[in-house]
Every structure is written in structure tokens, then in C-alpha cells.
Amino acid sequence: MEKIINNSICMKTHYCDFCRRPMLLGGYYTLRDGLEQCKECYSTAIDTQEEECQFAKVTSSLIIGLMQTYFRIEIDVKIDFDFVTADEMAKLDGKIFIPTPNFDGRTLGRAVKNHYGYSIYIEEGTPERFAIMNFVHELAHIWQYLNWNEDEIKAEYGEEDHKLVYEGMATWVQIQFLLLTKYDQYIDLARQNEKSELMREDAYGWGLYNFKAKYPFVDAPEELSKTPFNTKIWPEVDSKWPIEKPLMKPKN
Ligand SMILES: [Zn+2]
Numbered sequence: 071m072e073k074i075i076n077n078s079i080c081m082k083t084h085y086c087d088f089c090r091r092p093m094l095l096g097g098y099y100t101l102r103d104g105l106e107q108c109k110e111c112y113s114t115a116i117d118t119q120e121e122e123c124q125f126a127k128v129t130s131s132l133i134i135g136l137m138q139t140y141f142r143i144e145i146d147v148k149i150d151f152d153f154v155t156a157d158e159m160a161k162l163d164g165k166i167f168i169p170t171p172n173f174d175g176r177t178l179g180r181a182v183k184n185h186y187g188y189s190i191y192i193e194e195g196t197p198e199r200f201a202i203m204n205f206v207h208e209l210a211h212i213w214q215y216l217n218w219n220e221d222e223i224k225a226e227y228g229e230e231d232h233k234l235v236y237e238g239m240a241t242w243v244q245i246q247f248l249l250l251t252k253y254d255q256y257i258d259l260a261r262q263n264e265k266s267e268l269m270r271e272d273a274y275g276w277g278l279y280n281f282k283a284k285y286p287f288v289d290a291p292e293e294l295s296k297t298p299f300n301t302k303i304w305p306e307v308d309s310k311w312p313i314e315k316p317l318m319k320p321k322n
């Protein structure tokens with residue numbers, strides 16, 4: 071009996087904590103905090119000081135530039151970076167990170183106000199395409215912090231649902247951004263991410279569902295006429311947003 075149990079533990083499938091794919095025994099890497107990463111994700115992981123510097127100084131400026139062009143917005147604030155472990159990221163939320171063989175859902179980024187602008191936290195070892203997606207999500211939050219009045223949004227949507235507005239938009243932005251890059255690997259990630267986010271029964275999943283209904287995804291920047299950046303999301307002139315209450319999730 072015991073042998074069978076041990077055997078089933080040995081045979082337990084491990085999943086990449088980034089792209090979620092199942093991995094063969096010996097076909098993956100275990101990072102400092104117990105996160106497990108497939109070989110493909112490992113090949114673009116930002117895991118050396120040099121790569122972190124490159125992301126913080128070069129890649130991030132390119133991304134900010136594209137964000138401003140695609141969405142016709144301005145993000146004029148000083149931003150710096152901190153690469154932290156999954157454990158340190160969890161601590162920022164007052165939580166503890168416990169790795170498992172399954173995909174470990176966790177906070178992947180965070181924007182924190184400091185005395186001169188914002189600090190963005192990104193997880194160490196994040197594959198580049200995921201780091202870009204997470205950075206875009208945090209940039210959307212920074213734009214919200216600079217342009218929205220949280221008290222007004224809370225008054226309109228309530229304490230719980232106001233998170234949907236923030237997280238739904240930031241999740242919509244991360245996917246729409248990747249779709250506009252026109253690079254296959256980023257578009258694939260966007261489609262994958264859209265599916266997994268819509269499965270979530272929380273502010274991200276419900277929020278994305280509502281934002282997608284109001285702002286359908288497009289493939290080219292010139293098709294992007296109405297965005298949550300350029301329309302007032304609360305309160306609408308003729309109807310209230312979200313479109314329906316209680317919030318509806320897709321059935322599958
Ligand atoms: Zn992977």
C-alpha cells in the first residue's frame with residue numbers, strides 16, 4: 071500500500087509555474103523559492119543581475135514608449151524596479167508562499183508608491199515575455215493611481231466591486247498590449263492568458279469579462295478607438311457600468 075502511495079507521489083505531474091505546461095521529471099528547473107520552471111521558460115528567464123539591469127533600463131523604456139503610443143496616454147513618473155523572490159512578493163501581501171508541484175497561483179507584480187514615483191516589483195526568474203506582461207499590468211495600475219480618484223470609484227461600485235474595476239482594466243490592458251505587438255510569441259501568451267484569467271472567480275476574472283464586453287480586443291493600434299484610458303468608465307452618461315449586475319461569468 072505504502073509503495074503505491076510513494077509511487078503516486080513520484081509520478082505526480084509537475085507544472086511550470088509560469089506557462090503552466092506539464093513537465094517531465096528531470097525536464098525542469100527548481101528556482102530559489104521552490105518555483106518550478108520548464109526549459110523553454112528558463113531559456114528567457116531574467117535571473118542574473120545583468121538581465122535585471124537590462125530589463126530595468128532598456129526593456130522597460132521601450133514598453134513605456136509602446137504603452138503611450140498604443141493607448142495614447144502619458145505616464146510621466148519616475149519608476150524603478152526591484153526583482154524579488156516569490157516568497158518576498160508574498161510577504162508584501164502579508165502572505166506566505168508555499169510551492170507545490172501544481173501551477174502556483176500568486177501575485178506576480180506590484181506597484182508601490184514611493185516618495186519620488188513608483189517602485190515596481192517583479193519576480194526573479196520571470197521569463198521575459200511574462201515580465202513584460204506583468205510590467206504592463208503594473209503600468210496600468212500606475213496610470214489609474216495617477217488619473218483616478220479611488221474614493222469616487224468606491225462610491226460608484228462599492229468596496230468589493232471597485233477592485234474589479236482596477237484589476238479588470240489592468241488585466242485587459244496586459245492582454246490588449248501583447249496583441250498589439252504583432253509578435254507571435256506575445257500574441258500566443260495573450261490568448262493563453264486571456265483564457266486562464268477568464269477562468270478565475272475573482273476580481274481579475276470577473277473584471278476582465280466585463281472590460282472585454284465593453285472594450286473588445288483588437289489586433290492593430292489603429293483599430294483601438296475606445297479604451298478604458300480614453301473613456302470615462304464611471305458613471306456612464308446613458309448606462310451604468312458594469313453592463314449587468316450581478317456580474318456574470320462565462321459558463322465554460
Ligand atoms: Zn514554462
Ligand SMILES: [Zn+2]
Pocket residue numbers: 207211236237240
Ligand atoms: Zn493588479
